[in-house]
Amino acid sequence: MKGKIYGVGVGPGDPELMSLKAVRLIRENNVIAVPGKEPKESVAYRIAAASVPEIAQKELVGIYMPMLRDRKLIEEEHRKGAAALEKLLDRGENVVYLTLGDPTVYCTFSYLQHILEADGYNVELVPGVPSFCAAAARLNLPLAEWDEPIHIIPAVHRTDSKLDLPGTYVLMKSASHMAEIKKLLAESGRDVSAVENCGMESEKIYRSADEIPDDAGYFSLIVAKEPHD
């Protein structure tokens, strides 16, 4: 019988934010896959290892998930990654695939999942704490109250957005266009907070758009709320 693959969120970075289920699945299964060529260098591995040290004794599999501009080339890599996982599943092994944050939110596992499901394999997703919930907690800031919508925008420079919808905006993956985005934020009149490298040693917190450096890193997350009295 074919094995089953679990797409497991290990949460946003703090190893203590892993779920009991993530910990159990790592302990109970022998094959652990992570994104990255060198499994032990992957962020998801390091988070898991801090809470579940016995992971080091497991069969560790790195799945190369490059960020490339060429969709065709990416898809080829995804096919290779899925094929490597299918080989393990065909052996009858269950595979626990660890991923940063939550496996349904901008997660590279989704690409593998589509292929695996199309090929008839059984995929189960185990949710994790997404980065924006961790960032909001770190900022001590409710993302939304009452009936406020939340808009999570991964690349605001492509949406031609005026940030003028009601509710809260969460801006992710903004690093490469930060100067432009700071201008948008200033024009919006919103209350802006941001976290860079949330939960890591290099963490920085900003309490206005002005404070965010133009060269803020990839793991910067901005919360822009409607101004309240």
Place this chain on the structure above:
Amino acid sequence: MKGKIYGVGVGPGDPELMSLKAVRLIRENNVIAVPGKEPKESVAYRIAAASVPEIAQKELVGIYMPMLRDRKLIEEEHRKGAAALEKLLDRGENVVYLTLGDPTVYCTFSYLQHILEADGYNVELVPGVPSFCAAAARLNLPLAEWDEPIHIIPAVHRTDSKLDLPGTYVLMKSASHMAEIKKLLAESGRDVSAVENCGMESEKIYRSADEIPDDAGYFSLIVAKEPHD
């Protein structure tokens, strides 16, 4: 010295989706607060008790958080709740306040947090898995890939929305207007899935707007994705 209050998400329902940190904070502290008059009847308590049975021996405090239409009356109740917590904090006790899902996403703890912070108390938020991540995982459905935005709308009937923004819509708290919302969904041409009572025994899954019953319960969560080829 005054104690500190932790606003701790216990996740969406499955006790195994609690974080290691939530478990540790319950174990290490003596005073556990939950929303509801009868602490042991609160959903957050029951989730926590399933993973941390020793919670039953703690000092349990129920904070009444009614859903009322009258904002003034609600605010009065929140003041009373905050006052009860402040009495405990003034004793020098830390308080672990447990809450369903994540404490920054439509969480009644936010109302208490505002009062406690204004009164000079130290609040720390501990993120949890929000309901929409659990629902998406249960549906085996990525909420968003690549650069797709996510719009979380807690009461779509108030937004006069055509559901025509790019990306994925998550509709919450829609139960009281389900017939109307099903019409909106049908007109949008989106791929619709829904979960009612995610993770509970009474859980139901729907794979189109038509399938969702007009009288679906309060804990119904709809994911409406842009149609893909």
